[in-house]
Amino acid sequence: MSKTLAVLKREYLEVVRKKSFIIMTLIFPFLMAALMFVPTLLMMKGIEGKRVVVVDGTARLQEAFSAKRPTPPPEQPASKAARELGKRAETQAGGKALELKTDYVAATGDAKAAAQPYLDRLRENGSGRHERLDGVLLIPSDAFTNTDAKLVYYSRAVSDIMTEERLASTVNHALSRERLAGRGIGAVEADRLLKRLELEGVKVSKSGEEKKGGELSFLVGFIFAALLLFPTMIHGQEVMRGIVQEKTERVVEILISSMPSFDLLSGKVMGLALVGLTQVGAWLAMGGAMAVYTGGAALVAGVNVFQAVDLRVIPWFFVFFLLGYLTFVCIYAVGGAISNSDKEAQQFMGPIMMVAMVPWMLAFPILQNPESTLATVLSLVPVFTPITMFMRIIVSEPPLWQIGISVAVSVATVVAFFWMTAKIFRVGILSYGKRPSPAELWRWLKVA
Amino acid sequence: MSSDVVLAVRGVNKTFGSVRAVDALSFSVARGTITGLLGRNGAGKTTTLRMINGIFLPDSGTIELFGTTDAAAARDRIGYLPEERGLYRKMKVIDQLLFLAEIKGHRPSDAKPRAETWLRRFDLWEKRASKLEELSKGNQQKVQLIGALLHDPEVLTLDEPMSGLDPVNVVLVRSIFKELKAEGRTILLSTHMMGEAEKMVDDIVLIHEGRTVLAGELEHVKSSFGSNTVHLAFEGDGSFLAGLPGVSSARVDTNAAELRLVPGSDPQAVLAAVVPKLRVTRFEIAAPSLEEIFIDRVGAGTVANRPAEVAS
Numbered sequence: 001m002s003k004t005l006a007v008l009k010r011e012y013l014e015v016v017r018k019k020s021f022i023i024m025t026l027i028f029p030f031l032m033a034a035l036m037f038v039p040t041l042l043m044m045k046g047i048e049g050k051r052v053v054v055v056d057g058t059a060r061l062q063e064a065f066s067a068k069r070p071t072p073p074p075e076q077p078a079s080k081a082a083r084e085l086g087k088r089a090e091t092q093a094g095g096k097a098l099e100l101k102t103d104y105v106a107a108t109g110d111a112k113a114a115a116q117p118y119l120d121r122l123r124e125n126g127s128g129r130h131e132r133l134d135g136v137l138l139i140p141s142d143a144f145t146n147t148d149a150k151l152v153y154y155s156r157a158v159s160d161i162m163t164e165e166r167l168a169s170t171v172n173h174a175l176s177r178e179r180l181a182g183r184g185i186g187a188v189e190a191d192r193l194l195k196r197l198e199l200e201g202v203k204v205s206k207s208g209e210e211k212k213g214g215e216l217s218f219l220v221g222f223i224f225a226a227l228l229l230f231p232t233m234i235h236g237q238e239v240m241r242g243i244v245q246e247k248t249e250r251v252v253e254i255l256i257s258s259m260p261s262f263d264l265l266s267g268k269v270m271g272l273a274l275v276g277l278t279q280v281g282a283w284l285a286m287g288g289a290m291a292v293y294t295g296g297a298a299l300v301a302g303v304n305v306f307q308a309v310d311l312r313v314i315p316w317f318f319v320f321f322l323l324g325y326l327t328f329v330c331i332y333a334v335g336g337a338i339s340n341s342d343k344e345a346q347q348f349m350g351p352i353m354m355v356a357m358v359p360w361m362l363a364f365p366i367l368q369n370p371e372s373t374l375a376t377v378l379s380l381v382p383v384f385t386p387i388t389m390f391m392r393i394i395v396s397e398p399p400l401w402q403i404g405i406s407v408a409v410s411v412a413t414v415v416a417f418f419w420m421t422a423k424i425f426r427v428g429i430l431s432y433g434k435r436p437s438p439a440e441l442w443r444w445l446k447v448a
Numbered sequence: 449m450s451s452d453v454v455l456a457v458r459g460v461n462k463t464f465g466s467v468r469a470v471d472a473l474s475f476s477v478a479r480g481t482i483t484g485l486l487g488r489n490g491a492g493k494t495t496t497l498r499m500i501n502g503i504f505l506p507d508s509g510t511i512e513l514f515g516t517t518d519a520a521a522a523r524d525r526i527g528y529l530p531e532e533r534g535l536y537r538k539m540k541v542i543d544q545l546l547f548l549a550e551i552k553g554h555r556p557s558d559a560k561p562r563a564e565t566w567l568r569r570f571d572l573w574e575k576r577a578s579k580l581e582e583l584s585k586g587n588q589q590k591v592q593l594i595g596a597l598l599h600d601p602e603v604l605t606l607d608e609p610m611s612g613l614d615p616v617n618v619v620l621v622r623s624i625f626k627e628l629k630a631e632g633r634t635i636l637l638s639t640h641m642m643g644e645a646e647k648m649v650d651d652i653v654l655i656h657e658g659r660t661v662l663a664g665e666l667e668h669v670k671s672s673f674g675s676n677t678v679h680l681a682f683e684g685d686g687s688f689l690a691g692l693p694g695v696s697s698a699r700v701d702t703n704a705a706e707l708r709l710v711p712g713s714d715p716q717a718v719l720a721a722v723v724p725k726l727r728v729t730r731f732e733i734a735a736p737s738l739e740e741i742f743i744d745r746v747g748a749g750t751v752a753n754r755p756a757e758v759a760s
Contacts, residue, residue: 006550014539246536254534254595257501258523258551 003259007267008274015238015275024234025279029286032223050134050163051101053118057111057141064174065104100166102137111141119154135160137167143175203396221367221394224317227283228387229360231276232325233353236332239272240345243336261426269329269418276325277318284314316393316403323410324386328356330417337421337428338441359387370396380405382413454479454603454634455500460509462495462658469495471658472509477603477636477651482629484649484666485638486738488746492658493638494531497605500636501528513603524553527601529592531608531638537581541572541591544580545598552599559598566594570620585612593621597628604628606637610644622648642739652738656746670735677740678707678715680722681730692721699740706740 015021054065107114118136125132135155142149151171153164173194180190203217246252255264331352339345359366359378366375370392379388380402389406392398424441455477462470470492477483487493498504500511502519513522535544542563549559567573570590575583580591589612597604609625610618625635625648639645645652652669654662662669680689681704689705690698694713699706709715715733722728736744 002553002555003551006547010547014536249537250530250532250534251536252534253498253501253503253530254528254548255551256503257498257526257528258548260520 001263004263004267004270007255007259007264008271011242011268011271012274014242015235015272016278021275021279025282028230029283029290032226033290050160051103051132052135052137052163052167053103053105053115053133054137054139054167055105055107055111055115055118056139057107057114058139058143059106059108060144060178061139061171061174062104062106064170064177065102100163107141111138115154122154122156125156135163137171139171143171144179217395218367221391222363223287224313224394225360225363225367225387225391227280227317228321228324228390229357231279231321232328235272235276235279235325236328238275239268239329240332240336240339240349241342242268243333244339244342244345247336247340262422265333265418265422265425269326269333272329273322273325276321280317280321284317313390313393316390319407320386320390320410323407323414326414327383327386327410327417330414330421331356333421334424334428337425356383359384359391362388363391366391367395370398376402380409382409385413386410452479453477454514455636456510456512457496457500458510458512460496460499460506460511462492462499462504462507469658470499470506473655473658473660474509475653475655475660475663477634477653479634480629480632481650482625482635482637482648483651483653484645485636485653485655486640486642486645486742487638487655488640491655491746493655494607495658496655497528497607497636497638500605501526524599525602527552527596527599527604529596529604529606529609531611533588533592535580535588535592535595538579540577540579541567541583542576544591545594548595549598552601554599562600563594563598566598569624570594586614586617589613590617590621601633603634603636606635608639609637610639610641618644642737642742646738654742654745661745662741666738669741670738673736673741673744674711675733675735676709676711677734677736678705678709678718679730679732679734679737680705680707680728682722682726682728684726686726688725689722692718694718699743706737708736708740 054061056062105114105118115136115138118133121131122133122136135153138152138154140146140149140151143151151168153167155163176194177187177190180193181187185193243252246255332349335345335349335352339348362374362378365372366378366388369375375388375392376398378384379392379398381388385406389398389403393403453476457476458474460470460473461468473492473496485493485496495504499506500513502523510517511519513519514525516522539547542560545563545567546556546559549563550556564573564576567576570593572587572590572594575587580588583591589609593606593609596606610621613621622644625637628635637645637649646666649666651664652662652666653660680686683703686700686703686705689695689700689707692698692707694710694717695707696710697708707718709718719728719731
């Protein structure tokens with residue numbers, strides 16, 4: 001036992017003292033945050049600096065685009081994604097609506113002809129005498145009469161959903177107001193009539209509790225899935241590299257001559273498990289601190305971050321983290337034991353890791369439909385179960401018996417993998433020749 | 449010297465694929481001796497040492513250490529120096545040594561003073577906080593040696609212990625081996641450097657193609673080969689020596705030669721034939737050198753490829 005502890009201690013200290021480990025532990029949360037929020041921020045920046053010319057064929061909608069009037073909230077979102085993004089962007093901007101610079105041009109005659117000079121400017125892209133334009137919105141003159149009329153937005157790129165969304169809702173709102181005004185309904189009354197109600201997602205649970213903030217828990221699900229997966233990948237590689245190195249440097253001879261291979265493997269795996277726990281523990285602590293800090297700010301802005309994370313899932317997190325982690329660390333240990341070089345080990349692990357990534361690649365459907373057959377089945381299949389089940393726990397409330405099966409299956413998987421790994425490890429770490437074939441591996445399993 | 453057997457290898461076989469590395473090998477090592485496990489490259493020395501250390505299991509046959517065949521029981525009482533570097537490159541010397549002591553069942557706090565003593569003894573004190581990869585090959589070998597003996601083993605199994613050491617270190621290590629022997633410890637070392645082996649071993653086990661071809665006390669083995677060998681040191685071109693009458697075989701180096709004489713021929717006559725052609729600086733009639741015996745028993749094919757430092 002003391003020998004196992006010696007190995008555990010050495011493995012742990014070796015990794016934890018590495019600069020790369022410390023740096024990774026410190027910057028990963030920021031990296032994650034950046035990955036999620038930078039695109040939104042950029043999008044927001046994108047909408048804010050945009051200069052759009054609105055050519056109004058009806059010449060009646062000037063009021064909607066006058067600078068003083070605040071842009072009304074989006075009326076009819078084209079897609080859920082666009083609405084989500086818009087919301088997030090606005091939340092980050094501190095709740096204030098985004099400003100889109102619009103120049104209004106009332107065209108009484110042929111709207112297309114009136115728009116022509118602006119379209120030319122758009123094509124020039126700032127290279128001519130005129131100021132640069134980002135887009136031209138053409139409101140057809142029959143916008144009030146023809147229900148099939150189309151708003152046309154010209155720009156150099158058509159992928160700017162947020163700007164298009166904003167313009168469309170502004171125009172539609174204004175059109176409706178004008179139509180109502182035509183029937184004698186005043187502006188204030190019209191705004192009241194057109195006021196849309198927001199929809200709020202509420203999660204119900206068996207205990208009768210209700211929780212708001214569905215979109216955020218979706219996000220949180222992603223974050224936790226990443227937390228379950230990435231340390232495993234990083235440190236699994238580490239185990240594999242460490243074993244290959246011990247083989248090439250022949251340290252393994254000293255180790256094996258000093259202790260049973262089972263004790264050696266136990267020490268290694270437990271040491272690495274401790275490394276993983278240290279890292280995610282640090283991340284959770286950092287995340288918690290950030291949540292408390294930014295959560296306070298968000299609360300002021302009307303968003304309750306704490307609604308999205310149920311602190312009772314944290315123990316489950318550690319349970320599934322350890323189970324998932326140990327499963328993969330064992331696979332990686334086998335990869336290292338049967339390979340003679342890092343390159344060979346990587347080749348062996350490539351396809352296996354692709355399979356292991358399945359729950360991550362399916363994270364979107366799983367989080368969106370945590371009770372679908374796909375999610376339920378995946379959350380009970382060995383290897384996939386830890387990550388999938390935890391994602392389900394984050395966004396829904398799976399039946400306890402399913403969680404039980406998941407834990408049991410995971411524990412059985414870990415035990416089975418550990419047993420196989422120990423056997424292959426014993427033979428593999430001392431074989432320096434070519435990598436064994438699957439048939440040979442099978443023989444090792446039976447013989448060792 | 450005690451005749452108490454501490455290690456007995458009995459009819460051990462080991463095959464790797466189609467290669468028979470060790471073939472019905474048997475020998476024993478007496479307590480308190482230095483035994484040389486000699487043989488050519490690929491003779492099975494390393495495989496034998498690995499089996500003694502429980503790294504490989506023999507396909508058949510038994511290895512008995514301290515009177516038991518239970519490898520696990522002997523584990524902490526035996527020290528092992530592998531042929532190739534068996535240390536973590538990125539680890540500090542002192543941490544590494546303490547780890548090695550720990551996996552041999554010693555508490556780091558107990559091992560530390562011993563490690564420090566050995567580091568001073570091996571002139572590595574200044575390097576104790578260096579990473580292993582920052583050390584020269586010879587220094588790494590010395591760290592490995594400390595690792596093998598730090599846990600105070602009764603039996604030391606050393607695979608090519610002198611490899612990479614400069615002459616000063618060779619002398620140092622040799623004197624340490626003799627001290628360890630004086631303390632009653634047993635050393636089994638493999639080598640193909642016969643001159644080196646001759647200077648320190650009590651017993652030899654010469655193996656060839658996985659089999660013991662010669663074993664016993666060195667002096668005994670040598671005398672059994674008779675005193676019909678002439679060791680000659682000279683100045684001049686000695687290429688004619690092999691053709692002299694009365695010489696059955698000759699190994700001629702630059703300025704030195706070892707001549708096996710035909711039984712019954714007179715060394716004096718040989719000397720007389722040599723003196724007119726060469727300036728003789730030494731002439732000695734003795735038992736053959738270990739190297740001569742080695743080549744005699746495991747094939748003359750090695751002569752041409754013999755490394756220069758082997759000549760003694």
